Amino acid sequence: xxxxxxxxxxxSIVGAAAATALMGSAWAQETLKIGLLANLEGPFAVPGQxxxxxxxxxxxxxxxxxxxxxxxxxxxxxxxTPDKAVAMTRKAVEQDKVQIMIGPLSGDEGxxxxxxxxTKPDITFINGSSGAQATTLxxxxxxxxxxxxxxxxxxxxxxxxxxxxxxxxxxxISEDYGFPYSQVQGxxxxxCAKGGKVVDKAWVPLGTKDYASVIAKIPKDVDALVVVLGGxxxxxxxxxxEQAGGNKPMIGGSITVDQTVLNYKGKRxxxxxxxxxxxxxxxxxxxxxxxxxxxxYKAEFKDGFPSPSLFAYLYYINTKATxxxxxxxxxxxxxxxxxxxxxxxxxxxxxxxxEVKIDNNRNGVGTTxxxxxxxxxxxxxxxxxVKTVPNISQTxxxxxxxxxxxxLGSRDxxxxxx
Amino acid sequence: MSASQWRRAMNSAAAAAAPTLAAQPARVPRxxxxxxxxxxxxxxxxxxxxxxxxxRHAVVLAAVVLYPLVASPFFTYQIGAQSLALxxxxxxxxFLGGYGGxxxxxxxxxxxxxxxLVAIFGTxxxxxxxxxxxxxxxxxxxxxxxxxxxAAVGWLSVRTEGIYTIMITLAIGVAFFYLAQQNYTVFxxxxxxxxxxxxxxxxxxxxxxxxxxxxALGCALAGYFLVKHLVRAPFGVALQGIRDxxxxxxxLGYHVTAHRVAAYAVAGLLAAVGGVLMVWYNGRISPGTVNxxxxxxxxxxxxxxxxxxxxxxxxxxxxxxLLQNFAIDLFVRERFNLVIGGVFLAVVxxxxxxLLGLWAKLRSxxxxxxxxxxxxxxx
Numbered sequence: 001x002x003x004x005x006x007x008x009x010x011x012s013i014v015g016a017a018a019a020t021a022l023m024g025s026a027w028a029q030e031t032l033k034i035g036l037l038a039n040l041e042g043p044f045a046v047p048g049q050x051x052x053x054x055x056x057x058x059x060x061x062x063x064x065x066x067x068x069x070x071x072x073x074x075x076x077x078x079x080x081t082p083d084k085a086v087a088m089t090r091k092a093v094e095q096d097k098v099q100i101m102i103g104p105l106s107g108d109e110g111x112x113x114x115x116x117x118x119t120k121p122d123i124t125f126i127n128g129s130s131g132a133q134a135t136t137l138x139x140x141x142x143x144x145x146x147x148x149x150x151x152x153x154x155x156x157x158x159x160x161x162x163x164x165x166x167x168x169x170x171x172x173i174s175e176d177y178g179f180p181y182s183q184v185q186g187x188x189x190x191x192c193a194k195g196g197k198v199v200d201k202a203w204v205p206l207g208t209k210d211y212a213s214v215i216a217k218i219p220k221d222v223d224a225l226v227v228v229l230g231g232x233x234x235x236x237x238x239x240x241x242e243q244a245g246g247n248k249p250m251i252g253g254s255i256t257v258d259q260t261v262l263n264y265k266g267k268r269x270x271x272x273x274x275x276x277x278x279x280x281x282x283x284x285x286x287x288x289x290x291x292x293x294x295x296x297y298k299a300e301f302k303d304g305f306p307s308p309s310l311f312a313y314l315y316y317i318n319t320k321a322t323x324x325x326x327x328x329x330x331x332x333x334x335x336x337x338x339x340x341x342x343x344x345x346x347x348x349x350x351x352x353x354x355e356v357k358i359d360n361n362r363n364g365v366g367t368t369x370x371x372x373x374x375x376x377x378x379x380x381x382x383x384x385x386v387k388t389v390p391n392i393s394q395t396x397x398x399x400x401x402x403x404x405x406x407x408l409g410s411r412d413x414x415x416x417x418x
Numbered sequence: 419m420s421a422s423q424w425r426r427a428m429n430s431a432a433a434a435a436a437p438t439l440a441a442q443p444a445r446v447p448r449x450x451x452x453x454x455x456x457x458x459x460x461x462x463x464x465x466x467x468x469x470x471x472x473x474r475h476a477v478v479l480a481a482v483v484l485y486p487l488v489a490s491p492f493f494t495y496q497i498g499a500q501s502l503a504l505x506x507x508x509x510x511x512x513f514l515g516g517y518g519g520x521x522x523x524x525x526x527x528x529x530x531x532x533x534x535l536v537a538i539f540g541t542x543x544x545x546x547x548x549x550x551x552x553x554x555x556x557x558x559x560x561x562x563x564x565x566x567x568x569a570a571v572g573w574l575s576v577r578t579e580g581i582y583t584i585m586i587t588l589a590i591g592v593a594f595f596y597l598a599q600q601n602y603t604v605f606x607x608x609x610x611x612x613x614x615x616x617x618x619x620x621x622x623x624x625x626x627x628x629x630x631x632x633x634a635l636g637c638a639l640a641g642y643f644l645v646k647h648l649v650r651a652p653f654g655v656a657l658q659g660i661r662d663x664x665x666x667x668x669x670l671g672y673h674v675t676a677h678r679v680a681a682y683a684v685a686g687l688l689a690a691v692g693g694v695l696m697v698w699y700n701g702r703i704s705p706g707t708v709n710x711x712x713x714x715x716x717x718x719x720x721x722x723x724x725x726x727x728x729x730x731x732x733x734x735x736x737x738x739x740l741l742q743n744f745a746i747d748l749f750v751r752e753r754f755n756l757v758i759g760g761v762f763l764a765v766v767x768x769x770x771x772x773l774l775g776l777w778a779k780l781r782s783x784x785x786x787x788x789x790x791x792x793x794x795x796x797x
Binding site for chain 1: 754
């Protein structure tokens with residue numbers, strides 16, 4: 001009987017402790033809370049962590065202050081699904097009462113958070129690293145800002161570069177969702193306009209393991225393959241293409257030629273040399289700003305990547321822009337954040353990889369880097385910057401009317417088979 | 419201690435420890451007395467209802483009705499309404515698993531199909547896919563479609579038992595996930611369908627937190643009482659008989675397969691209602707809503723709450739939703755999934771009957787302690 005009583009006691013104490021822990025979490029008063037949404041679960045858990053690192057770096061450069069107030073991040077995590085991204089944004093805004101929200105990480109999440117932003121006109125939303133075109137092009141929210149460029153902009157200039165190498169006819173292999181649609185459009189917009197032909201497109205589901213049927217469809221007479229696959233999909237395709245005896249040169253998307261591909265150990269490793277791709281940053285940018293950024297990242301995060309990833313960079317510039325605007329208005333968020341938003345609109349600073357500023361749709365206008373895989377003196381492969389294309393707007397360098405006529409990228413847009 | 423004291427102690431402890439289900443038949447004689455005495459004052463069904471209502475029922479009912487008046491919109495919508503919708507889907511599994519002995523992983527798939535059908539029959543972002551029916555036509559057809567689908571799943575899987583039922587429903591669920599992800603003509607692939615809103619009716623916008631909460635509450639209460647009623651009706655009693663000994667029930671003349679398929683259809687309807695609520699809650703649906711993780715989360719909710727009683731599904735859903743939202747504030751942020759996993763593990767480890775089992779154990783041990791106090795007072 002005594003033992004039972006003690007057990008009841010222990011159980012009620014455990015229960016009470018759990019309840020207190022749930023109720024707790026009070027916040028200090030003299031700080032400004034900024035919500036920070038990235039991913040700690042799901043397929044982007046590892047890049048998501050690097051996103052948090054980028055945001056923390058921007059805050060640390062400011063010594064944790066902005067506009068005379070101490071800045072505190074309220075971190076929330078999504079699993080790359082739009083539902084969770086909205087749920088967690090809602091939690092930060094409505095429960096933790098943040099007035100500024102940074103995030104999310106991936107494209108579809110971005111569109112969902114933008115739609116939520118419309119229901120909260122008093123809060124300012126700043127993108128994390130999401131790069132879907134539609135977020136700012138179709139039905140934009142007045143209080144959603146994106147200081148980075150998006151998936152289509154990242155590929156501008158690659159079409160011309162491919163033509164200059166003599167790749168006039170290409171075959172496209174790409175994952176079948178929003179982000180690759182944008183990437184393909186960014187490539188094809190100028191490629192088709194300048195006379196290139198994409199003879200056929202193969203859309204494969206995300207996470208495809210078997211590419212045999214796709215490889216069998218590749219025509220003999222194409223000059224190159226456009227491969228817009230990410231992570232393990234790219235490596236799987238590469239391996240199977242090699243086994244099938246393929247030998248066409250490749251043109252990659254912004255997340256295709258990453259470290260896993262560069263470390264590829266197959267027999268055709270040498271054939272990777274010269275593979276071109278494009279993106280808003282590259283590991284080997286030769287400017288003092290980029291070198292300083294990399295050095296800071298390495299010094300601060302011993303457990304991070306060898307060099308900051310795309311996600312760290314994008315979260316960094318978005319957070320930096322937020323903090324600089326807060327400084328400009330001395331932390332004044334009154335009057336529906338009017339002054340703060342005007343300051344955001346005027347943002348123009350030199351980021352690690354080029355200028356950071358936004359257009360009238362509150363979307364980034366920035367630089368794209370075209371790279372080619374090159375051998376370093378120590379025998380390892382890296383992406384060497386061969387061309388820099390500055391000032392790319394969301395209309396991909398086309399006049400706005402022409403861009404509107406083309407529409408947003410999808411499976412069938414753009415098209416230039418013959 | 420005298421023999422009579424001992425007997426009394428044993429009886430009260432046993433009654434408290436026994437699952438609610440076993441305790442209920444004891445109250446059955448009441449209607450006969452009621453019919454003799456107060457038949458003129460109140461209709462018998464009302465009286466029967468009165469006999470069943472306890473103080474705790476009134477307290478819970480008052481709490482859930484008053485909740486949105488005291489809670490913030492965030493707690494009303496994201497915690498309250500979401501728990502009710504998820505709880506309803508988990509309730510369908512509790513009914514199937516707890517009373518029918520059939521654990522189906524495809525309940526989230528049924529809910530997801532209902533959600534997709536609301537988007538396809540009604541309005542969504544994809545005008546080329548959605549048929550644009552008004553909501554009062556789209557919702558019943560969505561429920562009907564999902565119920566028929568659930569019955570078909572049942573038809574396929576009732577020939578199996580135990581782990582094989584789990585396997586076959588898992589296979590159906592995963593197949594549906596890939597169908598939704600790769601089909602562009604009906605399901606719009608990876609991106610799914612968005613801009614699906616709860617209707618406006620008589621000047622009330624059901625997208626608003628409080629209005630939506632009451633819709634969800636109405637559906638949840640209806641589902642709860644339907645299950646409460648069914649498990650005592652002949653159909654539910656036969657179902658429990660089939661759970662315990664299908665061969666004996668067959669020899670008594672019951673059609674075992676038909677009963678099981680019917681149970682799947684009923685559970686399918688409950689899950690479908692939950693699915694419609696979920697799609698209104700999120701405003702969108704994509705394959706991520708019906709993926710493996712979501713299918714398993716329904717099982718987790720049901721097990722967490724306890725499958726011995728229909729209320730367990732809702733208790734589990736509340737705890738699950740609270741953990742999903744607040745675990746990140748409790749612990750090192752990068753490791754918050756450890757908290758969620760730890761709680762689930764602890765509940766399953768210490769109480770196989772979930773949180774309800776924990777409550778029952780706690781109550782019975784408290785009763786025992788009280789008895790021991792009384793014993794000491796009377797030497």
